[in-house]
Amino acid sequence: MSIHLDQRTISPKTGSLGTRFLIYPQVPHLAGYEKPETIWISTPPNEIQAGPADQRMYVVDPLFEKPVYEYPYQPPFVGERFPPAEAGPDGHFDHLDPGSRQFVCAHVFASLRRVLDIWESYLGHDIVWHFAQTYERLEIIPQVNWNNAQSGYGYMEFGTERGNSEDVFPYALNFDVIAHEFGHAIIFAEMGTPNGMASREYFGYHESVSDLIALISLLHFDSVLDRLLQSTQGNLLTMNELNRIAELAGDKQIRTASKPENEHGQ
Numbered sequence: 237m238s239i240h241l242d243q244r245t246i247s248p249k250t251g252s253l254g255t256r257f258l259i260y261p262q263v264p265h266l267a268g269y270e271k272p273e274t275i276w277i278s279t280p281p282n283e284i285q286a287g288p289a290d291q292r293m294y295v296v297d298p299l300f301e302k303p304v305y306e307y308p309y310q311p312p313f314v315g316e317r318f319p320p321a322e323a324g325p326d327g328h329f330d331h332l333d334p335g336s337r338q339f340v341c342a343h344v345f346a347s348l349r350r351v352l353d354i355w356e357s358y359l360g361h362d363i364v365w366h367f368a369q370t371y372e373r374l375e376i377i378p379q380v381n382w383n384n385a386q387s388g389y390g391y392m393e394f395g396t397e398r399g400n401s402e403d404v405f406p407y408a409l410n411f412d413v414i415a416h417e418f419g420h421a422i423i424f425a426e427m428g429t430p431n432g433m434a435s436r437e438y439f440g441y442h443e444s445v446s447d448l449i450a451l452i453s454l455l456h457f458d459s460v461l462d463r464l465l466q467s468t469q470g471n472l473l474t475m476n477e478l479n480r481i482a483e484l485a486g487d488k489q490i491r492t493a494s495k496p497e498n499e500h501g502q
């Protein structure tokens with residue numbers, strides 16, 4: 237399989253190079269990934285508003301604790317909110333302080349927008365949200381008080397990982413988690429939603445395909461490929477940042493995509 241590795245995206249609609257953001261290809265507490273990297277999304281600077289927001293998605297950061305969405309509690313979020321992430325004077329978003337709330341907003345927006353670009357380029361057409369009849373755009377809640385993340389009807393929202401220490405790690409800074417949640421939205425958009433009760437196999441299918449969408453999305457970072465090949469010497473069966481999906485604090489992760497050699501009893 238050949239992989240298109242160019243980090244920049246030229247928008248087929250505008251011919252523009254798009255807008256710069258900084259994101260962490262893997263969680264910043266993973267060795268080698270402490271510094272965010274520049275990525276480009278296809279939306280040009282003059283089409284991005286504070287939030288960030290564009291024609292496909294927007295971020296709102298609630299000021300007060302917001303319960304997670306659960307039917308009939310649905311978007312849009314209309315309460316008080318923290319100040320949005322704003323572009324720098326050049327129209328790009330790569331100036332934000334990584335310690336700020338606004339950085340988290342820009343990070344989750346750019347990660348989702350980049351993954352949308354990647355999968356629209358594979359599919360060769362626009363991904364039409366499965367909720368398009370109700371909502372024009374995806375609402376992104378970057379931080380809720382919840383140890384999970386979810387992709388729902390018109391929204392995605394991200395909680396935090398609480399490790400053993402006092403530290404909390406926002407899932408909105410975890411590219412694997414973000415790309416995985418986006419995976420659910422792609423499956424709904426391309427294959428529709430189930431009629432009536434879904435089977436356990438259907439949920440299993442959703443989770444595994446979403447993991448693969450996250451894994452393939454991660455391969456679009458040149459830096460990740462370089463580090464991966466260096467650290468594994470090409471043996472991808474060893475535990476590594478590609479098959480460890482959604483690394484958490486310490487040496488934990490949510491899932492592994494391959495069965496490591498040491499579990500074969502060798």
Ligand SMILES: [Zn+2]
Pocket residue numbers: 416417420442443446
């Ligand atoms: Zn999932």
